[in-house]
Amino acid sequence: MKYAICQTKLVPGQPEANYQIIEQWTHAVMSAEQRPDILVLPEMWTTAYTLPDLEQKAEHRLEITLPFLQRLATQYDVHFIGGSVANKKDGGIYNTALVVSRQGKLVYEYDKAHLVPMLNEPAFLQEGESLSQVFELDGVKMGVIICYDLRFPELARSLALEGVQVLHIVAEWPEARTLHWQALQVARAIENQFYVVSSNVIGTHDGVEFAGRSMVVDPWGNTLAMASQDIEESITISLKLDQVPQVRQDVPVFKSRRSDLY
Numbered sequence: 561m562k563y564a565i566c567q568t569k570l571v572p573g574q575p576e577a578n579y580q581i582i583e584q585w586t587h588a589v590m591s592a593e594q595r596p597d598i599l600v601l602p603e604m605w606t607t608a609y610t611l612p613d614l615e616q617k618a619e620h621r622l623e624i625t626l627p628f629l630q631r632l633a634t635q636y637d638v639h640f641i642g643g644s645v646a647n648k649k650d651g652g653i654y655n656t657a658l659v660v661s662r663q664g665k666l667v668y669e670y671d672k673a674h675l676v677p678m679l680n681e682p683a684f685l686q687e688g689e690s691l692s693q694v695f696e697l698d699g700v701k702m703g704v705i706i707c708y709d710l711r712f713p714e715l716a717r718s719l720a721l722e723g724v725q726v727l728h729i730v731a732e733w734p735e736a737r738t739l740h741w742q743a744l745q746v747a748r749a750i751e752n753q754f755y756v757v758s759s760n761v762i763g764t765h766d767g768v769e770f771a772g773r774s775m776v777v778d779p780w781g782n783t784l785a786m787a788s789q790d791i792e793e794s795i796t797i798s799l800k801l802d803q804v805p806q807v808r809q810d811v812p813v814f815k816s817r818r819s820d821l822y
Protein backbone atom coordinates (compact mmCIF):
# COMPACT_ATOMS: atom_id res chain seq x y z
CA MET A 561 0.00 0.00 0.00
CA LYS A 562 1.69 3.16 -1.24
CA TYR A 563 1.19 6.44 0.59
CA ALA A 564 1.84 10.09 -0.09
CA ILE A 565 1.51 12.36 2.93
CA CYS A 566 1.04 16.06 2.51
CA GLN A 567 3.01 18.42 4.73
CA THR A 568 2.15 21.94 3.71
CA LYS A 569 1.73 25.52 4.85
CA LEU A 570 -1.89 26.68 4.76
CA VAL A 571 -3.30 30.10 3.96
CA PRO A 572 -5.40 30.98 7.02
CA GLY A 573 -9.01 31.92 6.29
CA GLN A 574 -8.69 31.45 2.53
CA PRO A 575 -10.22 28.12 1.51
CA GLU A 576 -9.89 28.93 -2.22
CA ALA A 577 -6.12 29.23 -1.88
CA ASN A 578 -5.95 26.01 0.12
CA TYR A 579 -8.06 24.08 -2.40
CA GLN A 580 -5.57 25.20 -5.00
CA ILE A 581 -2.62 24.07 -2.87
CA ILE A 582 -4.14 20.62 -2.38
CA GLU A 583 -5.12 20.26 -6.03
CA GLN A 584 -1.58 21.14 -7.17
CA TRP A 585 -0.04 18.84 -4.59
CA THR A 586 -2.32 15.98 -5.66
CA HIS A 587 -1.41 16.51 -9.28
CA ALA A 588 2.31 16.52 -8.41
CA VAL A 589 2.30 13.33 -6.32
CA MET A 590 0.03 11.51 -8.77
CA SER A 591 2.37 12.34 -11.65
CA ALA A 592 5.14 10.25 -10.07
CA GLU A 593 6.05 6.98 -11.72
CA GLN A 594 5.10 5.04 -8.58
CA ARG A 595 1.56 6.32 -8.10
CA PRO A 596 0.35 6.26 -4.50
CA ASP A 597 -2.80 4.39 -3.46
CA ILE A 598 -3.62 6.75 -0.59
CA LEU A 599 -3.08 10.46 0.02
CA VAL A 600 -3.17 11.97 3.51
CA LEU A 601 -4.06 15.60 4.23
CA PRO A 602 -3.75 17.58 7.50
CA GLU A 603 -6.29 18.94 9.99
CA MET A 604 -8.62 21.89 9.21
CA TRP A 605 -6.85 22.41 5.92
CA THR A 606 -9.48 24.53 4.18
CA THR A 607 -9.60 27.35 6.73
CA ALA A 608 -6.63 26.63 8.99
CA TYR A 609 -6.92 27.74 12.62
CA THR A 610 -9.00 30.89 12.10
CA LEU A 611 -11.37 29.89 14.87
CA PRO A 612 -13.11 33.28 15.40
CA ASP A 613 -13.93 33.41 11.65
CA LEU A 614 -15.37 29.94 11.35
CA GLU A 615 -18.94 31.17 11.70
CA GLN A 616 -18.43 32.73 8.24
CA LYS A 617 -15.80 30.39 6.80
CA ALA A 618 -17.00 26.91 7.83
CA GLU A 619 -18.79 24.96 5.12
CA HIS A 620 -22.19 23.36 5.59
CA ARG A 621 -22.15 19.55 5.84
CA LEU A 622 -18.96 19.11 3.80
CA GLU A 623 -20.75 20.67 0.81
CA ILE A 624 -17.53 22.02 -0.75
CA THR A 625 -14.74 19.71 0.38
CA LEU A 626 -16.55 16.44 -0.24
CA PRO A 627 -17.24 17.08 -3.96
CA PHE A 628 -13.74 18.57 -4.30
CA LEU A 629 -12.10 15.39 -2.95
CA GLN A 630 -14.53 13.15 -4.85
CA ARG A 631 -13.50 14.85 -8.07
CA LEU A 632 -9.76 14.44 -7.36
CA ALA A 633 -10.18 10.86 -6.12
CA THR A 634 -11.93 9.69 -9.26
CA GLN A 635 -9.79 11.80 -11.61
CA TYR A 636 -6.53 10.41 -10.16
CA ASP A 637 -7.86 7.02 -9.03
CA VAL A 638 -6.62 7.45 -5.46
CA HIS A 639 -8.04 7.21 -1.94
CA PHE A 640 -8.00 10.25 0.34
CA ILE A 641 -7.60 10.36 4.08
CA GLY A 642 -8.95 13.82 3.49
CA GLY A 643 -7.71 15.58 6.63
CA SER A 644 -10.41 17.51 8.44
CA VAL A 645 -12.45 20.64 7.82
CA ALA A 646 -14.64 23.06 9.74
CA ASN A 647 -18.09 21.62 9.18
CA LYS A 648 -21.38 23.30 10.15
CA LYS A 649 -24.20 20.96 11.10
CA ASP A 650 -26.81 20.40 13.78
CA GLY A 651 -26.49 23.97 15.01
CA GLY A 652 -22.74 23.85 15.62
CA ILE A 653 -19.34 23.72 13.94
CA TYR A 654 -17.47 20.44 14.07
CA ASN A 655 -13.90 19.56 13.15
CA THR A 656 -14.76 16.71 10.78
CA ALA A 657 -12.33 14.26 9.17
CA LEU A 658 -13.40 12.61 5.94
CA VAL A 659 -12.24 9.59 3.97
CA VAL A 660 -13.03 9.35 0.26
CA SER A 661 -12.35 6.25 -1.82
CA ARG A 662 -10.93 6.19 -5.34
CA GLN A 663 -14.48 5.46 -6.51
CA GLY A 664 -15.49 8.83 -5.07
CA LYS A 665 -17.45 7.37 -2.17
CA LEU A 666 -17.51 9.04 1.25
CA VAL A 667 -16.25 6.01 3.17
CA TYR A 668 -16.13 7.58 6.61
CA GLU A 669 -16.52 10.84 8.48
CA TYR A 670 -15.51 11.52 12.07
CA ASP A 671 -16.02 14.55 14.30
CA LYS A 672 -13.04 15.36 16.55
CA ALA A 673 -14.01 14.08 19.98
CA HIS A 674 -11.44 15.94 22.09
CA LEU A 675 -11.28 19.71 21.75
CA VAL A 676 -8.09 21.53 22.71
CA PRO A 677 -8.34 23.86 25.73
CA MET A 678 -4.85 25.29 24.97
CA LEU A 679 -6.18 26.67 21.66
CA ASN A 680 -9.58 27.61 23.09
CA GLU A 681 -11.31 25.22 20.67
CA PRO A 682 -14.28 24.55 22.96
CA ALA A 683 -15.33 28.21 22.56
CA PHE A 684 -15.73 27.79 18.80
CA LEU A 685 -16.31 24.11 18.05
CA GLN A 686 -18.63 21.31 19.11
CA GLU A 687 -17.09 18.05 20.22
CA GLY A 688 -17.99 14.84 18.41
CA GLU A 689 -20.10 12.41 20.38
CA SER A 690 -18.78 9.09 19.05
CA LEU A 691 -15.58 7.15 19.14
CA SER A 692 -13.72 7.03 15.87
CA GLN A 693 -14.72 3.85 14.02
CA VAL A 694 -12.90 1.44 11.77
CA PHE A 695 -13.26 1.78 8.00
CA GLU A 696 -11.74 -0.15 5.11
CA LEU A 697 -9.82 0.84 2.00
CA ASP A 698 -8.71 -1.91 -0.39
CA GLY A 699 -9.66 -4.46 2.27
CA VAL A 700 -7.35 -2.94 4.93
CA LYS A 701 -8.85 -1.93 8.26
CA MET A 702 -7.94 1.62 9.15
CA GLY A 703 -8.75 4.45 11.53
CA VAL A 704 -8.42 8.21 11.65
CA ILE A 705 -8.13 10.54 14.65
CA ILE A 706 -7.55 14.28 14.83
CA CYS A 707 -4.55 15.95 16.49
CA TYR A 708 -5.33 16.31 20.23
CA ASP A 709 -7.10 12.89 20.06
CA LEU A 710 -3.57 11.43 19.94
CA ARG A 711 -3.24 12.15 23.67
CA PHE A 712 -6.08 9.77 24.54
CA PRO A 713 -4.84 6.18 24.29
CA GLU A 714 -8.36 4.83 24.71
CA LEU A 715 -9.30 6.01 21.24
CA ALA A 716 -6.38 4.30 19.52
CA ARG A 717 -6.87 1.17 21.61
CA SER A 718 -10.56 0.90 20.75
CA LEU A 719 -9.60 1.05 17.06
CA ALA A 720 -6.88 -1.58 17.54
CA LEU A 721 -9.41 -3.85 19.19
CA GLU A 722 -11.55 -3.51 16.06
CA GLY A 723 -8.62 -4.83 14.00
CA VAL A 724 -7.20 -1.56 12.67
CA GLN A 725 -3.83 -1.98 10.94
CA VAL A 726 -3.12 1.65 10.10
CA LEU A 727 -4.01 4.61 12.30
CA HIS A 728 -3.97 8.02 10.59
CA ILE A 729 -3.51 11.26 12.51
CA VAL A 730 -4.46 14.49 10.80
CA ALA A 731 -3.02 17.44 12.67
CA GLU A 732 -2.04 21.05 13.16
CA TRP A 733 0.26 20.25 16.08
CA PRO A 734 2.29 23.11 17.56
CA GLU A 735 6.08 23.16 17.66
CA ALA A 736 6.01 23.91 21.41
CA ARG A 737 4.88 20.34 22.08
CA THR A 738 6.93 18.49 19.45
CA LEU A 739 8.30 16.13 22.07
CA HIS A 740 4.77 14.87 22.75
CA TRP A 741 3.89 14.69 19.04
CA GLN A 742 6.75 12.34 18.29
CA ALA A 743 6.71 10.27 21.48
CA LEU A 744 2.96 9.69 21.49
CA GLN A 745 2.92 8.46 17.90
CA VAL A 746 5.67 5.98 18.68
CA ALA A 747 3.85 4.94 21.86
CA ARG A 748 0.52 4.45 20.05
CA ALA A 749 2.27 2.33 17.39
CA ILE A 750 4.10 0.16 19.95
CA GLU A 751 1.19 -0.37 22.32
CA ASN A 752 -1.31 -1.13 19.54
CA GLN A 753 1.10 -2.82 17.15
CA PHE A 754 -0.19 -1.01 14.10
CA TYR A 755 1.18 1.57 11.67
CA VAL A 756 0.79 5.23 12.56
CA VAL A 757 0.71 7.67 9.64
CA SER A 758 0.44 11.40 10.30
CA SER A 759 0.09 14.61 8.34
CA ASN A 760 0.95 17.87 10.09
CA VAL A 761 1.32 21.45 8.82
CA ILE A 762 4.20 23.92 8.90
CA GLY A 763 4.24 27.70 9.31
CA THR A 764 2.94 30.05 11.99
CA HIS A 765 -0.53 31.39 12.68
CA ASP A 766 -1.57 33.80 15.42
CA GLY A 767 1.72 33.33 17.23
CA VAL A 768 1.51 29.52 17.11
CA GLU A 769 4.32 27.85 15.23
CA PHE A 770 3.50 24.40 13.89
CA ALA A 771 5.73 21.35 14.27
CA GLY A 772 5.73 19.81 10.80
CA ARG A 773 7.46 16.43 11.26
CA SER A 774 4.71 14.39 9.65
CA MET A 775 5.56 10.80 10.43
CA VAL A 776 5.25 7.12 9.60
CA VAL A 777 5.86 4.69 12.46
CA ASP A 778 5.79 0.93 11.99
CA PRO A 779 4.12 -1.58 14.38
CA TRP A 780 7.47 -2.20 16.10
CA GLY A 781 7.84 1.51 16.86
CA ASN A 782 10.47 2.33 14.25
CA THR A 783 10.08 5.78 12.75
CA LEU A 784 10.23 4.91 9.06
CA ALA A 785 9.90 8.49 7.87
CA MET A 786 9.72 11.94 9.36
CA ALA A 787 9.40 15.21 7.47
CA SER A 788 11.29 18.31 8.55
CA GLN A 789 9.95 20.99 10.89
CA ASP A 790 9.62 23.84 8.46
CA ILE A 791 9.72 22.62 4.87
CA GLU A 792 6.77 21.84 2.61
CA GLU A 793 7.32 18.28 1.54
CA SER A 794 5.67 14.95 0.86
CA ILE A 795 6.46 11.64 2.46
CA THR A 796 6.05 8.82 -0.02
CA ILE A 797 6.30 5.35 1.40
CA SER A 798 4.98 1.82 1.02
CA LEU A 799 3.67 0.04 4.10
CA LYS A 800 4.31 -3.66 4.58
CA LEU A 801 1.06 -4.65 6.20
CA ASP A 802 2.12 -8.19 7.01
CA GLN A 803 4.31 -6.59 9.71
CA VAL A 804 1.18 -6.10 11.81
CA PRO A 805 0.35 -9.81 12.38
CA GLN A 806 4.08 -10.56 12.62
CA VAL A 807 4.65 -8.11 15.50
CA ARG A 808 1.44 -9.30 17.19
CA GLN A 809 2.75 -12.84 17.03
CA ASP A 810 6.23 -11.92 18.29
CA VAL A 811 4.95 -9.89 21.26
CA PRO A 812 1.39 -11.12 21.83
CA VAL A 813 0.04 -8.28 23.96
CA PHE A 814 -3.47 -8.68 22.58
CA LYS A 815 -3.50 -12.26 23.87
CA SER A 816 -2.03 -11.18 27.23
CA ARG A 817 -4.47 -8.32 27.80
CA ARG A 818 -6.46 -8.70 31.01
CA SER A 819 -9.79 -7.41 29.78
CA ASP A 820 -11.29 -9.09 32.85
CA LEU A 821 -9.35 -6.55 34.96
CA TYR A 822 -9.90 -3.40 32.88
Ligand SMILES: O=C(O)CCC(=O)C(=O)O
Nearest residue numbers: 676707708732733734737
Ligand atom coordinates in the same frame (compact mmCIF):
# COMPACT_ATOMS: atom_id res chain seq x y z
O1 LIG B 1 -2.28 18.32 22.05
C1 LIG B 1 -1.56 19.21 21.59
O2 LIG B 1 -0.55 19.58 22.18
C2 LIG B 1 -1.91 19.89 20.30
C3 LIG B 1 -3.30 19.61 19.85
C4 LIG B 1 -3.72 20.46 18.72
O3 LIG B 1 -3.04 21.38 18.34
C5 LIG B 1 -4.97 20.19 18.03
O4 LIG B 1 -5.69 19.26 18.38
O5 LIG B 1 -5.27 20.93 17.07
